[in-house]
Each structure stands twice: as C-alpha cells, then as structure tokens.
Amino acid sequence: MIDRPPVMIVRACLREGRGGSPTAVLDEVPLSDDERCRVPVLAGTSHAVFVSVRGPAVSLRFFTAEGELPACGHGTVAALAFLAERAGDTEYRTTVRTAGRTFAGRAVREKALFRVAFTSGPVELREPTAAECGLVLPALGVTPHALAPGTRVASVGRARLLVPVATRSTLAALAPDFEQLGAACDRFGLLGCYVYSAPARSGRIAARMFAPSIGVPEDIANANSTACLAADLAGRGVTGIAVDMGDSLGSPATITATARPGATVQVGGTAEVTGMILPS
Structure with missing residues (x-):
C-alpha cells in the first residue's frame, strides 16, 4: 500500500456504552480499490x-476485504461520529452521498459518545422464491419448525434475505455452513442473511x-x-424497533430504527x- 494513511477506529452502534462494531474511518486518499480492501x-x-468532504456535503465509500459496497449502515454511523468529533460541535448535521444516493445525517454529542441517525433509502420488499429458501435456509441451519412467518x-x-425465527435461543444456536451459504447467496445475488427473533411488545429484537x-x-x-426490517414491520403495525446484535461475537451492539x-x-x-492508528 502506498503511504499508509492514518486510520481512526470508531465503535459504531454501542449498547449502553459497550461493545459496538469497530470500523476503520479515514479521509479520502489516492488508493486503488485493492489497496482500499x-x-x-x-x-x-x-x-x-x-x-x-465536499462543501456542505460528505461523500462516503465503503470497503470490506472482498470489495466495495454501495452502502453500509454502521459505516455511515461511524463516519458521522468521526466528522462530528472533528467538527467539535454539540450537534453536527450534513448531507451524505453514497453510491447513487443522497440523504440527511446527524450526530449529537453526549459526553464522550455520539448519538447518530440518518435517513435510509427506499426499501424494496418482496416474497422470496422457493428456490431461494430451498438453498439459503438449510445453509443457515434454519429448520422449518424454527422458521417464523414473514421471510x-x-x-x-x-x-438480502430477512429470516424470522421463533425465539432468541434458536437465533443464538445457529451455526451456518458459511461455504454453502456464500455459494447460495452468490447464486441469487444476495448480500447475505439477516436472521431475527420475533419482536417483543417493546419492539426489542435480537x-x-x-x-x-x-x-x-x-x-x-x-x-x-x-432499516429493511423496520420498513417490513411498519406494514404490520410496528413503528419502532431496537435490535440487539453482536452477542455471539462478544461485542454487544444495538441499532434503532423507526418507520411508518x-x-x-x-x-x-x-x-x-x-483512537487513531498511525502509519508505521
């Protein structure tokens, strides 16, 4: 990699100040896509x-080790916190541009943390095909008796596939065959699979x-x-959710969403x- 740039680490979507998803955030630099990966x-x-940063707007690009993504929600949360920290204001607002989309984002300082929110793009929903379910669900390890209505x-x-299961214990016990799951998702052009438990009355979900x-x-x-799940549940009368993730990885995280x-x-x-990782 040419002239390794400084990288800020932001823990996005904390739960009660703990855990979250560590995300690398850095200013745009002249790197190839392979170097970005x-x-x-x-x-x-x-x-x-x-x-x-381009005038009053901010452009974001997202990468994993495998390539560029058109969007990344927790990456957007991390980037807005990064920009708010640098701005030094109590409240930071901007227009965010990603691949093919422009939306509003804000971050509010709460002591050492930032409460971040942004407007999701339009969510498209459809019923999965029998072929999609027939390959993806076995790879996930979701059996018919564990599956709840509403895939x-x-x-x-x-x-991506939204897969409801009946209980949190069923969710926690999942052990997907990642090679089989990757092949099934590639076949149908799916980003991945988001498996969730039935919402509690409070709107809490795992x-x-x-x-x-x-x-x-x-x-x-x-x-x-x-955000996709919130849009789906809004059609069934649930207008606000808080989703707990990361427990199986030892890093508890929570994402909130509201929709009508x-x-x-x-x-x-x-x-x-x-903190920042400096070039060595």
Missing part, C-alpha cells in the same frame, strides 16, 4: 469507510447478520438490514471515536 484487514475491522427479500442498495460473500461471515452490527408505512426509515445508533 487492505485497509480493514490492516486495521483489524470488518469494514473501512473513506470520507470526502422477505429486502433491498436498500443490495438485496438479530444476526451472515454475509460470507462479502468477506464478513458474521457482522457485529448491520444498520441497513435493520410508505415513509422513509430513520436508523442509527450510538458511537465512540476510540
């Missing part, structure tokens, strides 16, 4: 976000996101999939800017 590997994170294919940039096709066998926090039928989704979480 090396940044999360070198930083020890699942994702890297490249930030370019959907959802897209906010890229399609979820796990499996995305081996993009080099992330399991994601600590996935805000865009949470036919309206945009507000999604976000709490973030902490933890």
